[in-house]
Amino acid sequence: MVKQFKAKKLTIFLSLLLISTFVSCSKIDKETILSPNVTEDIKVEENEVKVTLEKGNSYLNDNDFANAKLTYEKATSIDKVNKDIYLQIKDKYLELTRFDDALYFVQLALNNNTDIDNMKIISDNIKSKFEITSIDKSLYEGESYTLPSELSTKINNENVSIPVTWNNSVINTSTAGTFSYLGTNKEYSRQFNATLTVVPPIVSAVVPPVVPPVVPPVVAPVIPSVVDEEHCYVKNIYKSNGKTYIDVDLVEFLRGNAALEGAIKDNNSKVGTNDDGSKFVPDSYYIRDNVHTQITYEVSQNSTFNLAEFHIYPNSSSNGTITVPVPYDRFESYIKSHINGDYRPNLCLIKFKNNVVYDVSYVYTP
The missing domain is CATH 1.25.40.10 (Tetratricopeptide repeat domain)
Known part of the structure; x- marks a missing residue:
């Protein structure tokens, strides 16, 4: 009986020793054992x-x-x-x-x-590397406005219109001031900023009655319009919720002496040197695009669109400086077909009134 007990103890001891040896094995030893x-x-x-x-x-x-x-x-x-x-x-x-x-x-x-x-x-x-698309809009008190449900942004280096969810979709223009809105798209982890500036309406002056014929009739003043124009690279043009929008990168289109001065100031590689040591820029123009910021403008429903004559008539002898009006669909097709690839940026002149674009014209560069 005592011998059997000792034999069992010996068996247990040897088992524990084997387990201890296995645990202390290296990874390679374990793989070999397993x-x-x-x-x-x-x-x-x-x-x-x-x-x-x-x-x-x-x-x-x-x-x-x-x-x-x-x-x-x-x-x-x-x-x-x-x-x-x-x-x-x-x-x-x-x-x-x-x-x-x-x-x-x-x-x-x-x-x-x-x-x-x-x-x-x-x-x-x-x-943090994703660009944040911003839109700016000026409105009069009481004017209705709806933030766009889609905006264009770069997805893997391509311009894509994606849905936008705003932190506050209700726009209140009852009070003058500047109001900011944050938009997001969770699918693409994108952010958008909208800045709306609400200004008081311009009220026509009231002129007291004048006894004729001493004083001629007084005409009420006309509400002024803010009109401006800018050169830009057109990045995209599209429709959303019944409205048309255009994404642009504003640039300076300098010509003559201003082009040379601007290129020299920017230390641009386009600046060349004549045999007499004087400086020049090819074709006497220079496009300054030091700040790459994409801006989205609303386009008027009555806006006009113009392309170079040779875009419409391939056999035209025009050198590109002559433009002709085209329908929106034709202009949109041209822009979208020249966004990517080896094409040069789409240089255009946009004209806008009260921050709404009413004319977009192609600008020819040699």
């Missing part, structure tokens, strides 16, 4: 991830963004908790300034509970 195939399985999985990422990179380099995204998603599905996979994909997109695609995979990592604290910091950093 299964001879574990190490090989890990290597196969890592190689599959590597091959899939390289395939996604190839699609991305060929600008095949749809297949690149699908391939990268496959790579993350192989090892959902490997933070390095998400970070490599994110860096590839950031190299091409495709911030939205980069943010998508950072958010995918968060959804898979991977490196949460670090991914939140990266997510906020990417969102």
